[in-house]
Each structure stands twice: as C-alpha cells, then as structure tokens.
Amino acid sequence: MAIKPISEEEFSENVIRSFTGLTKEYSWYKSDSLDLVGVVVKDTIDKDWGYLVFAKDEDNVYRPQHVDASLASQVNAETDLYEKMLNIERTGKVTHELYQNQKEVLDLPKIEIMSIDDHIKAYFKKHPEQLYKLSPRKFEELVASIMKDMGFEVELTQATRDGGRDIIAYIRNGLTSFLAHIECKRYAPDNKVSVDIIRSVIGVHHMRHANKSVIVTTGFYTQPAIEEAKSYEHSLDLRDFHDLKAMLARY
DSSP, X not given: OOEEEEOHHXXXXXXXXXXXXXXXXXXXXXXXXXXXXXXXXXXTTTOOEEEEEEEEOTXXXXXXXXXXXXXXXXXXXXXXXXXXXXXXXXXXXXXXXXXXXXXXXXXXXXXXXXXXXXXXXXXXXXXXXXXXXXXXXXXXXXXXXXXXXXXXXXXXXXXXXOSSOSEEEEEEOSSOEEEEEEEEEOOOTTOOBOHHHHHHHHHHHHHHTOSEEEEEESSOBOHHHHHHHHTTTTTEEEEOHHHHHHXXXXX
C-alpha cells in the first residue's frame, strides 16, 4: 500500500484531458493498490495551488472524487494530495462511494477529451454542496470558466475590487458585440442576496453601459430583491443555486 509519483505520460494513460490555460499541472501520483490517481495544479490567475483525485468507475473511466484549492504552495498541495490518497487507500472509502449507487455515477461519455477545469466542474456537478467550501475568488473563477465554455471572452476583475461586476464577459463577431457583467456571490444557503446588491449592480450596469448584467449566487434572493429585479428584467438576470446546478449539468 503506497502512493508513488508518476510521469505526466503515465497519468495521461488514465485521465485524458486537454488544456485551457486556466490551470497548469505540476506533479502526478498513483496508488499501487487502488485505481486511484492524483494531480497537483497551479491556478494561472491567482497563482495558488490545488489538487484533484481521480478514481476509476465501473465503466473504466477515471472521474474526479476529491478537489481542493486555495493552497499556499506546491509543497502544501502535494502533501495534502498524498495524505488524501493514502487515507482513501487505508479506508477503501472511494470504492464504497463509487459502487454503492450506480445512479450517482457522473453522466459522462466513456471517451471524452476534458480539461482539468472540466473535471473540476464535473466534480461540482456531482457534489454541488461542495460549492459552499469554495473561497469567493475561486467561485468567481468557476463561473468565469463556465462563461468561457458558453462562448464568451472573459476577464476577471481584481480580487480586491468590490461591487457591481466580478467578471466582464464579451461576445464579439463580425456583426455585433455583446457586453455582460457578472456579479458572483458565494453565499451560504441561508444568506440571501439583498435588494441593496440589486441596486448596486444596476448602478454599475448603467454607468459602464453593459448590455446585460447577471448575478450568480450559491444562495438565493430575498423577495424585495426579486421584486426590484423585475423592474430591470431586460437588463438584469438573477441566477441562484438551482440555476447554478443546471449550468453545471453539461459537464
């Protein structure tokens, strides 16, 4: 029973993926007793570290079973990944989770080229409750990645900025251009977005001449916020936890 470093080539034999530039891989690991592999990644935007653990399902496809992010260094990420994989080896917990209920297996094709970012989104599709453990900044990056997959060019505003637009998203073509502002709120389920947030976003929307503004939250909205948003239905869209799960359903 041991976790050993492997080459990128050996990792690629198990997990087929493409590269989008949002994360960069640095080290790879494999269990010598379970169908279990892991990878340490660095966020190319905020320069922090994270890791993913993959396990083989009954259809012989490796899928993410654990994701962690916002770690301070490569050493921290590698240490945490090693301990997580070793704990899975000792307990066999991942096998129980994978095969207890086949209906819960991720609905992905058997052969598919995915980026590491897509694997992360597939993980949150299966475990949406884990969204609440993301830092607000990581939640913004997740939403930006989803917007990019929808065809937008995306730009994250500075992490220290507050109010009105966390993500600037464009669609440009030979006929026209479309500018969207996305405000992200990584709230707990019982922490609802207030009417003050609606007014703040609308203020920035008109000041910056966006075509559409969208608020995306892991929580929900107060009734006054919903009523206020109706006054700007052509300018503002509200997306809550249920909408977020629908957005992740494609992965």
